[in-house]
Amino acid sequence: MPTSKINQDDINKAVWNACDTFRGVISADTYKDFILTMLFLKYLSDVYRDEYNKLVEQFGDNPELIHAMMSKQRFVLPEGASFWDLYEQRHQPGNGQRIDEALHAIEEANGTKLKNVFQDISFNTDKLGQEKQKNELLRHLLEDFGKDILNLSVERVGSLDVIGNAYEFLIKHFAASSGATAGEFYTPPEVSNLLATILEPVEGDEICDPACGSGSLLIKCGAMVRKNSNSKKYALYGQEAIGSTWALAKMNMFLHGEDNHRIEWGDTIRNPLLLDKDGKHLLQFDVVTANPPFSLDKWGHEDASSDPYGRFHRGVPPKTKGDYAFISHMIETLKPSTGRMGVVVPHGVLFRASSEGKIRQQLIEENLLDTVIGLPEKLFFGTGIPAAILLFKKNKTDDTVLFIDASNEFKSGKNQNQLTEDNIAKIIETYKARSSVDKYAYLASFDEIKENDFNLNIPRYVDTFEEEAEIDLDAVRAERLELKAELDTLEAEMAGFLKELGYGA
Template sequence: MTSINQDSINKALWAACDTFRGTISADTYKDFILAMLFLKYISDVWQDHYEAYQKEHGDEPALIEELMKQERFVLPKSASFYTLWEHRHEPGNGERIDQALHAIEEANGNKLKDAGKSVFQDISFNTDRLGEEKQKNTILRHLLEDFAKPELNLKPSRVGSLDVIGNAYEYLIKNFAASGGQKAGEFYTPPEVSELIAELLDPRPGDTICDPACGSGSLLMKCGRKVKEHHNSKNYELYGQEAIGSTWSLAKMNMFLHGEDNHKVEWGDTIRNPKLLDKNGNLMLFDIVTANPPFSLDKWGHDEAAHDKFSRFRRGIPPKTKGDYAFILHMIETLNPTTGRMGVVVPHGVLFRGSSEGKIRKQLIDENLLDAVIGLPEKLFYGTGIPAAILLFARDKQDDSVMFIDASRECKAGKNQNILIQDNIDKIVNTYRGGENVDKYAYVASLKEIQENDYNLNIPRYVDTFEEEEEIDLIAVRQQREQLKAQLAELEVEMAGYLEELGYDSLAGGV
């Protein structure tokens, strides 16, 4: 069986979206495409493994069925993509697909559930949003046929050892965010930013890693993969919470597709109702806490904050219309007191806004928790062109200094979107780890300097990026001007001669 490259899979998947374009919006049909990708992939894996056992043991259905029970997941025959495809010309495609997804959930225990909520609970193919029954059935027939094309044969024996499915999932999420604007971009952190944060936090074997605003789970999984890459270990645990139901479903499917079985992702509002609790009902503590929470969230839970039973807001209550510090304070409270380290993406206002935010910022700095402030370029995040910053916190700091890095120009510029390339990431990470001043790029500020700046963390106060203009040599400029005047005079004489030859003596004289 011939192998396939990532690009051809991505193109085939994006082409499958044409089935929905013009019928429903991208932030709606993404759920259908991603759910179908999930179904097709596990069907292909199941089929591939079944055929491998057949080849090894011959036609022994009972033995093969027993061996298939050892798979990571269970796929009822009625729930296979291929069963649905065979019946695609019959009425009821929407109902059959919904029944298949439900059967997969039931057959796989808690892997696709959380406290009674199922991954596909908010995704129904049997919906009037796809039109009346006949139109809906036709659309879903086309979708099944799109995924049955040879380009989307996702059997492991064909796609090889590459994580093509995880990559395809990330590709789709990225493109939905890019085409869907702010609404679709809420659940997505660009992979380059996730890569940067994961490198900065340096996850190690045995670490517990948490993202309390995990979206589709990409940042969380990137941190986990760093343990595999740098330490050849799978000894880590992933924890997350996500407020939006459909996005929680994405995170669960994403974890499943990436083989991240050692995870716990809860559904609910982290600020109003944190669900990652220990056996005593207290907030769980983690070695690494990281997030890209929604910027300056309005209605984040201000009214309940004063009575928070976890005392997360004892340093101060963030303003009613800006929830940035609500997430920061929650994350600080969930850090392991000795090993905890934290990275959070924030808008620049977090660095210098006053009032209650200023008091909270002062308290965090005085407690010697803040380790670094890293300014990022503009237009990195979908749905907003504003520049952001990464704040790094650590429980085991060796001194009271804070490193400031101005990486606002560290990017590859695009027409509508800038991206961090590997060189940009390496420069930021190496500078942070080096811990030294770098002219016009990084500065290590003492606590006293920060105090003298009234705890304002605005990066230009610490990193001077001013470039002196080159000194103008006025004598050289005057000489150049005299030369130009002489050349102009010569041209005037030459032009007068041409006019005289053409019989324009009087005009030449007039000039």
């Protein structure tokens, strides 16, 4: 095996090429779980083998001592369950069953750390075709990950970041090809960076995403703590409703070295699981942030009025739009003194009336809303509609609300628009300055918002209208006459040429 350092582009290209095994056979939305899980298994196996070989070199043939020392590693890899065990048997029937058994053994051996992570992911599935085709596909997959380029040993990779980044790279590309389902598991990294920067998580913070998808937003917040405080003293919490996506989040945390996390599997609105020891009260956090599903239908309206946690005391959101259900839940999980919150929402949340209007009014009257940021269209995978970020704070020092219209600040792409570093920097600078900027931002008083019937539609506050330049009719007429004279001259020249060639009179 080569031991030269691998670079990020090489590993990204290699794992993306491994998808060729499934392309044209099953959809990306189906095979993404196989690719991401195999990357996870390969990483565990290479790191474990690397450490085992080092101990053998150091202590010689002393299996009991080596076994005891290996059991104290960050994770345990049971005998027969490594990627290389599966690779050696790849030409034999039963690849799907062997992979599933190996994953189950890894779950069992690692207790709560990897409990149930693979239970919603099966390689022994009919989705891969009949047994012969399935076995061939999985043999190719094992061979793809067995190539020298995907040697993921610590000696070659150097840090967890390379693997974590490759995992995020795959998730992003799967999101780009997953259409409407992409929003279920992925928030664009630029949006995650913006939220993590604005919310400023610091040492000691407890950070929660109640609709965490694959965990990328939480991981960005963790990285921001390390950047701001040079400390790993923080805790990440999340909940995710979709089993396979929850598994992605757990693996993502592991690959990024985020051991101090608690990610629950379940429906946050119907069955919140981040509760205190007695199970009677919601846990509260310093930072709460999320990109929940937009205007979710069937979010749990039928039970909301009798919610045991009192989350909907400001009103019950409409049956077919769950945006304010998530907002209400998040508000109730903020710590009273340090709580701050950022949530991505569709623009309808800013101005829709009825029950949503009443909830919005109470949030503003309680002086919880801090900032409204309008984002560009086509920023999120799976939807072309523009979104907004709502920032809330406990213990605000004034009753103003800052409106930022960043809807025209983006880098245009073929299918997706993107926030550039300059776009993000401008938003953050404006947010920190907290003052009006012509055609970009407006600091509104409570009275102004009240006069607008608590409607938060951004154009009511930020005037981006550009007056058209005044037209000089005399100049236009003079230019027209000049062009007409030029045209007459050309016509005369053309007539002369035609006459010389024997055409015309």
